[in-house]
Amino acid sequence: MEYVQEGPYRFRIRREGDMRVPGVVFASAELMRDAEKSLEQVANVATLPGIVTASYAMPDVHWGYGFPIGGVAATAVDDGGVVSPGGVGFDISCGVRLLAADCDRRTLEPVLRSLMDGLGRAVPRGAGPGGLWRPGGHQLERILAGGSRYAVEEGHGEERDLWRCEDGGHVADADPGQVGARARERGTGQLGSLGSGNHFLEVQEVTEIYDERVAGAFGLAPGQVCVMIHCGSRGLGHQVCSDHVRAMDRAMARYGIAVPDRQLACTPVASPEGRAYLGAMAAAANYGRANRQLLAQAARRVLRREAGARLTLVYDVSHNLAKVETHTVDGEPRTLCVHRKGATRAFPPGHPELPEDLRAVGQPVLIPGTMGTASYVLTGVPGGDAFHSTCHGAGRVMSRHQAARTTGGPQVRARLEADGIAVRPASSRGLAEEAPEAYKDVTAVVEAGQGAGLCRKVARLVPVGVVKG
DNA sequence: ATGTGC
Numbered sequence: 001m002e003y004v005q006e007g008p009y010r011f012r013i014r015r016e017g018d019m020r021v022p023g024v025v026f027a028s029a030e031l032m033r034d035a036e037k038s039l040e041q042v043a044n045v046a047t048l049p050g051i052v053t054a055s056y057a058m059p060d061v062h063w064g065y066g067f068p069i070g071g072v073a074a075t076a077v078d079d080g081g082v083v084s085p086g087g088v089g090f091d092i093s094c095g096v097r098l099l100a101a102d103c104d105r106r107t108l109e110p111v112l113r114s115l116m117d118g119l120g121r122a123v124p125r126g127a128g129p130g131g132l133w134r135p136g137g138h139q140l141e142r143i144l145a146g147g148s149r150y151a152v153e154e155g156h157g158e159e160r161d162l163w164r165c166e167d168g169g170h171v172a173d174a175d176p177g178q179v180g181a182r183a184r185e186r187g188t189g190q191l192g193s194l195g196s197g198n199h200f201l202e203v204q205e206v207t208e209i210y211d212e213r214v215a216g217a218f219g220l221a222p223g224q225v226c227v228m229i230h231c232g233s234r235g236l237g238h239q240v241c242s243d244h245v246r247a248m249d250r251a252m253a254r255y256g257i258a259v260p261d262r263q264l265a266c267t268p269v270a271s272p273e274g275r276a277y278l279g280a281m282a283a284a285a286n287y288g289r290a291n292r293q294l295l296a297q298a299a300r301r302v303l304r305r306e307a308g309a310r311l312t313l314v315y316d317v318s319h320n321l322a323k324v325e326t327h328t329v330d331g332e333p334r335t336l337c338v339h340r341k342g343a344t345r346a347f348p349p350g351h352p353e354l355p356e357d358l359r360a361v362g363q364p365v366l367i368p369g370t371m372g373t374a375s376y377v378l379t380g381v382p383g384g385d386a387f388h389s390t391c392h393g394a395g396r397v398m399s400r401h402q403a404a405r406t407t408g409g410p411q412v413r414a415r416l417e418a419d420g421i422a423v424r425p426a427s428s429r430g431l432a433e434e435a436p437e438a439y440k441d442v443t444a445v446v447e448a449g450q451g452a453g454l455c456r457k458v459a460r461l462v463p464v465g466v467v468k469g
Numbered sequence: 470a471t472g473t474g475c
Binding site: 069094186238241320 | 470
């Protein structure tokens with residue numbers, strides 16, 4: 001796939017063939033070498049009906065189901081624009097929650113071992129069922145409609161948490177009726193669990209602040225202990241995606257839509273199938289939000305008991321979601337369905353959807369690294385391209401299989417512990433698959449995002465202890 | 470990501 005460099009962190013794939021818009025990749029020249037493998041997918045997305053401006057790729061882009069992971073695509077709702085489950089991904093509303101503790105790393109040191117043991121016991125993880133709260137009666141229905149808001153109403157959190165959640169903790173327009181029986185069955189036994197793969201709960205330390213004013217508004221200071229949670233909607237989201245991909249695949253032809261890859265199955269946002277998917281997706285997103293809310297409560301209990309520390313929510317944001325938003329296109333305000341898959345919303349200062357106490361500084365953007373490396377807190381910037389979006393993490397360079405062949409669980413654990421990082425893994429193989437060298441350099445990814453004018457660095461956090469899915 | 474496959 002051919003491309004031209006347009007700036008130090010910007011590359012363009014020229015519009016040709018069935019592409020309706022060009023492709024734009026935000027990356028350094030070095031990251032572009034990894035990105036090259038998924039440019040075909042960036043170009044395929046550019047053919048979708050109603051797509052506006054460009055098919056975007058973030059610096060951590062890699063191959064995904066239909067759409068690349070690290071892709072952003074917006075379609076015009078009033079102009080036949082489509083919605084595609086592949087543009088959200090299987091793990092609907094997968095995202096990150098960051099909590100700040102009222103203590104620093106030094107005070108934690110003497111209790112670190114018992115703290116990690118406590119977290120290891122308290123946090124359900126790994127493949128399959130097992131969660132903190134098995135919803136009974138109409139509770140699952142309420143979770144699908146109410147997300148974190150309902151979890152807090154049921155006593156799993158503080159009212160203030162909701163101020164610091166994207167969408168106030170629950171996505172409006174959820175339609176639980178579009179979540180099938182199988183998805184519900186899978187979801188009932190997994191609420192309040194990390195899952196597996198790159199999902200984790202980490203105890204971290206703030207080691208660097210790049211912007212004191214913004215960090216202060218986020219509630220972050222040097223040396224401070226934080227807890228970062230990265231997880232999604234488990235089997236429920238996965239089943240919702242599978243069910244609606246199948247339905248759209250069957251319905252697509254009736255709308256006269258042809259796509260270069262079946263995995264791009266889509267129908268107009270305004271079609272019954274499009275509405276059904278968006279309603280089910282919002283319900284799965286609410287399940288994902290409640291999931292992170294419950295895990296945060298478990299972390300709070302353990303930190304209180306083992307370290308006498310209190311956790312305050314910094315923010316909770318998804319990096320797998322489609323949302324109907326208003327953006328200016330060619331000088332006109334347009335209603336767009338913005339697909340962010342492995343891409344994080346990054347609203348700039350002054351955005352009306354931000355809570356009042358964050359309005360002056362912008363939205364916290366939470367970027368999880370790998371087990372052995374740093375994570376970052378960023379903020380949105382004025383004029384940010386790609387419909388106010390940026391990267392979502394390091395992004396894989398090695399397949400799971402390749403990583404497990406290269407190293408073993410015990411080696412990964414030994415290396416991390418030599419670096420002073422305590423590990424509580426779900427499985428040894430999983431640990432090997434998640435070896436830091438299987439990922440890109442998260443620092444290079446974040447630098448490229450900032451260089452491209454998509455976001456700005458606020459703080460760097462390093463792992464102290466990892467509870468691994 | 471995922472009861473790691475249709």
